[in-house]
Amino acid sequence: MQRQTLRRMGVEVWQRRDAPREVAPVAEESSAAPAQPVPAKDAAPAPVQSAPADSPQSNLARIGEEVAACQKCELHKSRKNTVFGCGDARADWMFIGEAPGQNEDLQGLPFVGRAGKLLDEMIAALGMKRERVFIANVLKCRPPGNRDPQPGEVEKCEPYLRRQLEIIRPKVIVALGRISAQALLKSAEPLGRLRGRIYQYGDENIPLVVTYHPAYLLRSPEQKAKAWEDLWQARTVAAAE
């Protein structure tokens, strides 16, 4: 099954004859309460059913409400919805992209287009489900025409992401693509130089691994094997935490 998933991701799977047949699953599914998507639309987030007032879910939902009302930059004027992020408020893995695109803006959810489908397959290749990780973006609103985020927009939006990370405290962060990696690491280095190392994010020193953005992998499928190396590195880090 996992080998099939890797193939779907476009990674050639070679197996030594003496190797175990299956790659061990990355992480056991958490025994925490079932994942509850964090509402992301401009409309007030749906009530968090029976979550204690101080639970990670409730704390995230409160930030979601702030994001839905945010007018800190010009992007609020053109957005259809804010895209807060979704997934398990106690996730071990957090995937962070750049900014919502058109589909995400329309649905208020991250990574729902073609790139999102590939991200789902990458997550599945790691033995997990989308609902058990947390997926967010550096920017919560779509830049018009999918242009790159501007530094001022990143600066204004970043506190939301930082607070999300402080609440979720994942075992590992995967930065998807150059924009996300540079924003999180406060670096101007190209993606190729940022890959292959393990960083520590924030005061909590959350391990952070950089990989290619799924949209780039759709355009350059020959890089999928390298992306898989990155994910495997992240898996090793998460398992050690």
Ligand code: URA
């Ligand atoms: N690309 C991103 O970086 N984020 C999304 O949510 C969708 C596409």
